[in-house]
Amino acid sequence: MECVFGLVGDGFALIAADTSAVHSILVHKSNEDKIMILDSHKLLGASGEAGDRVQFTEYIQKNVHLYQFRNGIPLTTAAAANFTRGELAIALRKSPYFVNILLAGYDKDIGPSLYYIDYIATLHKIEKGAFGYGSYFSLSMMDRHYHSGMSLEEAVDLADKCIMEIRSRLVVAPPNFVIKIVDKDGAREYAWRESISAA
Template identity: 40%
Template sequence: MGVIGDPGDAAQFAQFVSKNTQLYKMKNGYPLDTAAVVHFTRKSLAGSLREGKPTMVNMLLAGYNEKTGGELYTIDFLASCVKVPYAVHGFGGHVCLGILDKYYSPRLSESEGYEALKSCIQEIHQRLFVNLRNFQVKSISKSGVKVLPVINPATFIAGK
């Protein structure tokens, strides 16, 4: 789960979703699948919006399901939700969409996806005034969550 938005809302809401999914597993003996977590998250965001106390967060929620494979959902602060093959958030996301359009395919390998992410981050560093030194990358598959090597500006220099 990736959450951006107001720092207080983002931290509180991410913890709320995480703890409630853990509670569900403890009470029922089995975990929620990705679509169920997305539904719970969307319902919670919509409820806060109706109460007049909107939670100002945008989210990327991903998971793996044995029946459907990998799933990625994007949820915005208005509780609209869509299943997508890839997604980006933030100002740098506008720069990355074209790169992801170019490189995405349903059969993309982990290493090809990692290289596409490196291209995105390199483009963000070239076009935008940012001082983010390290980008942590994680891969989600049926084997679980795998931490990939950190991407930083030194990676771009070494690759040239």
């Protein structure tokens, strides 16, 4: 019952993801961070098979770092998205990764951006997007409440509305979520949204 969603606001991009590591009917852990900080100004939120998700996102992160190390400049968000899409396309014909990605970043001249990359190597630049079972509810909430130029407070409030909707609608809803943002000051964790446990 994975869920990753993101949106672009006024001068920032936000990604939120559930933190459950689940296999079949078992919950292995509830603090799995599914949003990787690629570099100082990029976030990569992923959903899909646990092994593919971890292996592929680490592979992308290391290659982004390698490019910066070799060339002395970081990849732009668009370049990182196209590299990621290319690697998925190559793998699709050999040994495919079942991983869906939202890649958010901030570039000095362009500003914030968000890219949708699915497991069959489809790439789109978007304003809002989601993957997983929770996407049915988060996308409808964003269709209703999202507008361009949202402030950080409005965007976090919308993310909280999406999380509440997922928790109330999904039969087996993930209890905890992590929210990360990227803006001119860099990529960082913003908050955890933990459910109230019955003691």
